[in-house]
Amino acid sequence: MAKHSYEEVEGQLLDSDEVELDSQFSHQKRRSSWQRTCDNAYRLFSFCLMAYIASMVTFPGAFKRSCSCQAEETAAAMLAEEDERRPSLVPEEHVQYVVRPEWVSLRHPWNLPPSKELDRAWDKLLYALNVRVSPDELDMINENSTNRVRVEDGDYAAVIGVYHHMHCLNNLRRIVHWDYYGPLLAKAKGFNPEGYTKEHSGHCIDSIRQALMCHANTDIYTIEWVDDDAFPVAPDLRSKAVAKCVDWNHLDSWARQRALLPGRFHTLPGPFPSSAVKKNQDELS
Ligand SMILES: *[C@@H]1O[C@H](CO)[C@@H](O)[C@H](O)[C@H]1NC(C)=O
DSSP: OHHHHHHHHHHHHHHHHHHHHHHHHHHHHHHHHHTTTSTTHHHHHHHHHHHHHHHHHHSTTTTSOHHHHHHHHHHHHHHHHHHHTOSOSSOGGGSOEEEEESOOOOOTTTTSOSSHHHHHHHHHHTTTSSEEEOHHHHHHTTOOOTTOOBBTTSOEEEOOHHHHHHHHHHHHHHHHTHHHHHHHHHHSTTOOGGGGSHHHHHHHHHHHHHHHHHTOOOOOOEEEOOOOSSOOSOOEEEOOOEEEEEOHHHHHHHHHHTBOOTTSOOBOOOSSGGGOOOTTOSOOO
C-alpha cells in the first residue's frame, strides 16, 4: 500500500516539472518578441535559458510549486518511516537468494490439471498463510496493535506479504477452475463463500498487480514464432536472463515455525459484536 502511494507521489512530481518547463518556454518566447529591435534575439533567448538552468541548479526547488514540495516531503517521510520499520521480523539468514533461469517451463506438480495432488502442492505452499507475532515483535517492527486480531495466548495473528499474494493467486486459480472447485468447496467444512465474490477477486487482482509493479522484473524476453500442434497459441516467450530469487524453503521454514493452522487456534473476542470468538476458523486472511 505504502509503495503504491509513493508511486502516485512520484507521478505528481514529474507532471508538475513538465508544466513548469512549458510555461518557462512560453515566457521566453514572449520576451524575445518584446525585444524585436534587438538584432540577436536568439542569443538573448539562449542566455536566459542558461541563466534559468543555472539558477535551477543553484537553488533547487526554488521554481517548484508548493504542491510538488509537499509531494517530495510526503515521499521522503514515507521512505524515512519505511527505514524506521527495519529490521524486518524475518531474520537475515531466512532471506537468502538463489540464482536460477528467469523462465522455467511448467514442472510437476504445477503442470497438473486441478486435482488432489495439485491441491496438496498449494496447501503445502500456503501452510504458513497465517502466522503468530508476539506483542514485543509487533513493537519492534513499529506496527499498530489497536483492535488487531489476537489468538488465545495473546500473540497477534499476522500474514507475511508474499503469502497473502499467493493466497490471492490460489483464490483466482480456484475461480478459473470453478467447475472443479465450486462443488468441492461447497461440501468443505467451514467454507466461506465470501472469499470467492467478485469483490474479493478484485482485491486479489489489485494486490497482485501492486506486488508485480513494486518488484518490477526488468529482464527481457524475446518472442519466438512456434509451430507446435500441442500449443496452437504461438508465439512463445523466451529469455536467457538469470533471476535472483528468494530461497523459498529458507523463508518458509521460518514462517512454518509460527504458522497458525486452520482449526488449531482460537481468536480472542474483538471489539465489535460481530467479531466474537470464532472457533475452528478456516483462514483468517
Ligand atoms: C492505530 O490503529 C487505530 C485503529 O485503526 C487507529 O485509530 C490509529 O490511528 C492507529 N494509530 C497509528 C499511530 O497509526
